């Protein structure tokens with residue numbers, strides 16, 4: 229919405245389906261329609277379609293069709309991601325692989341499908357990967373998620389070096405805890421605050437350090453021409469364990485959830 233409000237036409241993809249084994253719902257057809265309407269309300273065009281970032285062929289088709297319709301591609305936000313909990317050695321192969329496939333391989337697919345279009349424009353551009361604070365300070369119970377998001381940081385650094393000569397900037401945004409369906413559900417809130425049966429909005433705010441959203445950071449990364457950083461901007465305060473307390477005193481989610 230922030231980019232549309234700033235004058236960009238939008239090509240969007242979302243899986244628009246749940247992935248079995250996750251403890252929360254992914255976007256629905258209704259969410260997709262609402263997104264289209266919100267973009268169009270800004271006066272910009274929206275080509276938003278169903279595609280799974282794990283599927284290179286369908287992702288490429290949506291991107292190619294979108295660029296053909298809109299004429300150019302300048303900014304890419306690789307945002308699709310999933311989240312689950314479990315002790316590292318007790319995760320199922322499926323739980324590990326699903327998170328790596330969506331969060332890391334999906335980010336790579338997104339770059340692979342889009343970079344040729346940015347490069348073809350000859351104007352440079354910007355790619356923003358949504359990583360996580362978990363990439364920088366991995367909490368307990370999130371080995372697969374943290375590894376996937378750390379992989380995204382490594383991917384960003386490599387692409388930034390490879391694409392810099394074409395004036396394509398590549399950055400990650402590494403949010404702390406953001407108030408979205410991924411986090412705001414009974415499984416995660418129960419893991420973060422097991423002693424509270426019904427955490428209130430205030431509990432969530434103070435205990436998890438919820439941020440309202442990460443759009444301003446993505447928008448900044450997209451627009452700031454000189455910000456080819458290959459460093460990792462940190463967004464928000466996040467929950468207390470993201471503020472530097474030693475790992476063995478964190479009391480983090482996931483310890484008791486396997």
Ligand SMILES: NC(=O)c1ccc[n+]([C@@H]2O[C@H](COP(=O)([O-])OP(=O)(O)OC[C@H]3O[C@@H](n4cnc5c(N)ncnc54)[C@H](O)[C@@H]3O)[C@@H](O)[C@H]2O)c1
Nearest residue numbers: 242243254255280281307308309360403404405406408410
């Ligand atoms: N919410 C947080 O606290 C938080 C913190 C750090 C990083 N992040 C990251 O921010 C990004 C956005 O997450 P969110 O919090 O808005 O969660 P969300 O679940 O609301 O949004 C994620 C979106 O990705 C889509 N998606 C999932 N798998 C997909 C796939 N295989 N192909 C296409 N689309 C797919 C979902 O349908 C959903 O619309 C994710 O990469 C997440 O890891 C979130």
